[in-house]
Amino acid sequence: xxxxxxxxxxxxxxxxxxxxxxxxxxxxxxxxxxxxxxxxxxxxxxxxxxxxxxxxxxxxxxxxxxxxxxxxxxxxxxxxxxxxxxxxxxxxxxxxxxxxxxxxxxxxxxxxxxxxxxxxxxxxxxxxxxxxxxxxxxxxxxxxxxxxxxxxxxxxxxxxxxxxxxxxxxxxxxxxxxxxxxxxxxxxxxxxxxxxxxxxxxxxxxxxxxxxxxxxxxxxxxxxxxxxxxxxxxxxxxxxxxxxxxxxxxxxxxxxxxxxxxxxxxxxxxxxxxxxxxxxxxxxxxxxxxxxxxxxxxxxxxxxxxxxxxxxxxxxxxxxxxxxxxxxxxxxxxxxxxxxxxxxxxxxxxxxxxxxxxxxxxxx
Numbered sequence: 001x002x003x004x005x006x007x008x009x010x011x012x013x014x015x016x017x018x019x020x021x022x023x024x025x026x027x028x029x030x031x032x033x034x035x036x037x038x039x040x041x042x043x044x045x046x047x048x049x050x051x052x053x054x055x056x057x058x059x060x061x062x063x064x065x066x067x068x069x070x071x072x073x074x075x076x077x078x079x080x081x082x083x084x085x086x087x088x089x090x091x092x093x094x095x096x097x098x099x100x101x102x103x104x105x106x107x108x109x110x111x112x113x114x115x116x117x118x119x120x121x122x123x124x125x126x127x128x129x130x131x132x133x134x135x136x137x138x139x140x141x142x143x144x145x146x147x148x149x150x151x152x153x154x155x156x157x158x159x160x161x162x163x164x165x166x167x168x169x170x171x172x173x174x175x176x177x178x179x180x181x182x183x184x185x186x187x188x189x190x191x192x193x194x195x196x197x198x199x200x201x202x203x204x205x206x207x208x209x210x211x212x213x214x215x216x217x218x219x220x221x222x223x224x225x226x227x228x229x230x231x232x233x234x235x236x237x238x239x240x241x242x243x244x245x246x247x248x249x250x251x252x253x254x255x256x257x258x259x260x261x262x263x264x265x266x267x268x269x270x271x272x273x274x275x276x277x278x279x280x281x282x283x284x285x286x287x288x289x290x291x292x293x294x295x296x297x298x299x300x301x302x303x304x305x306x307x308x309x310x311x312x313x314x315x316x317x318x319x320x321x322x323x324x325x326x327x328x329x330x331x332x333x334x335x336x337x338x339x340x341x342x343x344x345x346x347x348x349x350x351x352x353x354x355x356x357x358x359x360x361x362x363x364x
Contacts, residue, residue: 008100010092019067038067043067098122129295158214163313168245193206232254244266
């Protein structure tokens with residue numbers, strides 16, 4: 001196989017601890033000075049990525065770092081933030097990438113990748129199409145793991161009228177027997193309900209209040225753009241599955257602390273085909289990555305050097321297509337994540353067992 005696709009993926013530190021863990025010498029600096037240093041620092045090459053390979057394609061690339069924390073990206077003037085992101089994108093170009101993927105909050109600012117794409121000569125993708133595909137697949141597998149039959153599941157989609165929520169709702173409406181669409185705008189909810197009825201024959205319920213609408217649901221996909229958590233411990237039924245795709249999270253951390261009988265996931269971890277070497281650790285098991293990274297690799301392997309997922313517009317067709325390409329190359333869901341950490345089999349089994357006991361206790 002002679003052709004090797006070239007890509008880059010942009011990372012940024014979520015908080016200062018990511019910097020001090022990676023570069024311990026920076027730990028001697030006061031937080032304020034370290035933030036100032038990050039604000040002034042140029043982008044950096046974090047590592048080289050090799051070994052992404054399937055029978056249908058190969059790819060190699062680099063991680064590039066935009067050295068702003070999540071808080072800085074959210075609070076600094078957008079023009080300043082975009083200059084840093086564009087500089088990191090140009091570093092990706094200089095490294096030979098033909099498509100660059102955007103990680104974490106770099107995928108949110110500047111029109112969700114559009115402004116960066118306007119300033120580069122290479123393709124840009126947020127990776128949201130495959131993120132949605134894996135969130136849906138993760139929900140399917142989690143539902144089955146917790147003992148539910150998908151066609152009989154009562155599903156809710158929180159943030160259903162948003163770009164990601166609409167796609168999740170339309171895809172899941174093809175597979176479940178009952179679905180509730182939840183968002184603030186009732187007019188847009190009715191429009192989405194009508195589209196789902198036309199395309200699937202399923203008559204969805206609509207609601208504007210999260211708490212009352214999810215209390216009897218077996219599974220919830222939540223993708224709102226709310227600033228504060230929407231889902232709290234008392235809102236969920238025993239044994240519920242919640243897939244939280246929102247950033248900031250829609251699920252309060254108190255759910256995990258107080259409700260050990262529900263399964264909360266953040267989509268999934270993706271197994272990368274070949275003998276991949278990322279050149280650094282970023283919080284997932286070896287040989288795996290997040291879906292947004294995987295979408296970038298898939299596009300490189302396919303020689304699809306196009307800005308595949310930009311802005312707020314996602315379609316079911318896009319999600320179905322990238323899911324098909326992922327399967328073609330052997331990318332597959334490898335496990336679940338929750339609150340930035342991978343969940344192991346022991347943790348998952350414990351949740352299922354506690355849910356089973358709680359259900360039995362309630363029925364006795």
